[in-house]
Amino acid sequence: MKISDVLNNLKPYVIYETLISSISINGEPDIAPMGLKFSEKFEEFILYPFKSAKTYRNLVEVGEGVVNITRDPRPFILGCLPELKHELLKDLERSKLVKAPRLRGSEAYIEFKVKEVREKSINRVEVICEPVTAYLGDLRVEPYSRAVYALIEASVNASRVKVFLNKSRELLKVLNGISYAESIIRRTGEGSEYEKLLNLLIKSVEEILRRTSSSPPSP
Numbered sequence: 001m002k003i004s005d006v007l008n009n010l011k012p013y014v015i016y017e018t019l020i021s022s023i024s025i026n027g028e029p030d031i032a033p034m035g036l037k038f039s040e041k042f043e044e045f046i047l048y049p050f051k052s053a054k055t056y057r058n059l060v061e062v063g064e065g066v067v068n069i070t071r072d073p074r075p076f077i078l079g080c081l082p083e084l085k086h087e088l089l090k091d092l093e094r095s096k097l098v099k100a101p102r103l104r105g106s107e108a109y110i111e112f113k114v115k116e117v118r119e120k121s122i123n124r125v126e127v128i129c130e131p132v133t134a135y136l137g138d139l140r141v142e143p144y145s146r147a148v149y150a151l152i153e154a155s156v157n158a159s160r161v162k163v164f165l166n167k168s169r170e171l172l173k174v175l176n177g178i179s180y181a182e183s184i185i186r187r188t189g190e191g192s193e194y195e196k197l198l199n200l201l202i203k204s205v206e207e208i209l210r211r212t213s214s215s216p217p218s219p
């Protein structure tokens with residue numbers, strides 16, 4: 001089964017931002033935005049999860065998952081922080097061949113099996129995945145909007161806030177990233193559903209920062 005027969009505009013060696021859905025050994029579904037990279041001939045692809053991610057644990061324990069391909073920024077916002085995820089979990093449905101669920105309304109799906117897990121660093125691994133099947137879903141045609149891509153950038157930065165809470169320089173960088181994305185979204189998406197998603201994201205990030213600043217310092 002060749003992924004490139006179904007998705008014929010893919011480029012090898014480019015990191016694509018997708019949503020990976022998975023299932024725990026106890027049957028609990030999960031979904032999270034993750035980057036992936038296809039091999040030269042598209043016969044496999046690599047995921048780069050942090051070991052702290054539930055997705056990593058599920059992929060290692062159950063050995064399969066689904067790549068959900070979409071340009072809708074909503075699942076990126078709802079999936080990038082555990083505090084926002086409950087809404088997105090409602091949009092999961094049965095896949096065709098694997099136990100892991102898929103995200104309803106995505107533009108394409110790749111159901112896959114884990115072939116190999118390679119240690120990359122103390123906190124990150126490479127997961128080599130082999131497609132089981134790939135098929136199209138609901139095509140989403142929308143003219144290019146800076147708000148969409150700014151939202152996805154904001155979500156990447158938001159997902160890193162907790163990681164860098166104790167590293168002020170990196171924390172400043174991700175907060176600046178959110179602030180730059182905010183300026184684009186307010187300008188190009190004022191009053192839209194994209195601005196509402198941004199507000200939701202900013203509220204969650206502020207809550208994370210507030211909780212941290214009010215928690216007592218560790219001994």
Ligand SMILES: Cc1cc2nc3c(=O)[nH]c(=O)nc-3n(C[C@H](O)[C@H](O)[C@H](O)COP(=O)(O)O)c2cc1C
Pocket residue numbers: 017018030031032033034035036047048049050051052053054055056076079080081082152155156157159
């Ligand atoms: C666009 C985007 C790409 C991301 N790529 C990755 C990635 O490649 N690896 C990773 O571990 N986390 C990545 N993240 C962060 C995770 O989505 C985030 O930490 C999430 O909460 C993990 O969920 P989980 O614990 O349910 O797996 C990305 C976030 C966004 C918004």
